Amino acid sequence: MERVSGPYPIRGSVSLPESELRWRFSRSSGPGGQHVNTTDTQVEVLFDLAATSALPEVWKERALDRLSGRLADGVLTVRASEHRSQWRNRETAARRLAALLAEATAPPPGPRRATRVPRGVVERRLRDKKRRADVKRGRGRGQGWD
Template sequence: MLQITSRLFIPDAELSERFTRAPGPGGQNVNKVETAVQLRFDAARSSALPEEVRRRLVHLAGRRADQNGVITIEAHRLRTRERNREDARERLVSLIRQALHQPKRRIATRPTRASRERRLQAKQVQSRLKQQRRRALDD
């Protein structure tokens, strides 16, 4: 079980891991041992997450999610399989925690009269400056 919050868990059955050879550090080991992990989570069909959290999660995942709602996280920063596995799981947990927070709806506001006047005043000052830079016409 992957614990997200005190009440939210993702069953291990909903996660799949695949190990591959990793690029980067590792010396001769990098050519022999499959230390990189590819963690896949089918967010669209997960029974552990509410519908709106699933939608936000797929949206937050961006390129890591395919059109079917399967999120793939690749971890190969570290040298061992176990540490890369933990890294991938931690990244998935943080992504799900982000999706749990419902963003506040933005309330459209209108600019105040004073702010509009300040903007227009600034435009007039800029216009005068540019007029002064022009070459004076000979009469």
């Protein structure tokens, strides 16, 4: 069996170390014939986010806060079973975990700067609104409506 191509980059020079990942394998559900009944192709990768030393402390706190709904005792679990190959499911799960951590550790967006709506936009909206009202007002009082 080929080795999983790790470590998986999160952002910048920070990456998921292979040594901190735990793997669990089980049989996938769904169609697959005899193959699905004999091989453990479903993959779960577990990453102890609360105890990791791979992430900077600020990132770790941010990820713990943002992923709190997905954690079980500080451990983040990602499952993959869409491929028939265990190796491909391992790759998918690890890549998905890295993407999830990259999103969770991203800095918060800057504050929104309030801007005024341009005068031309307001005038155009009011002009279109008046035109539409005139069209509607012109209906209903014609022939046969009295």
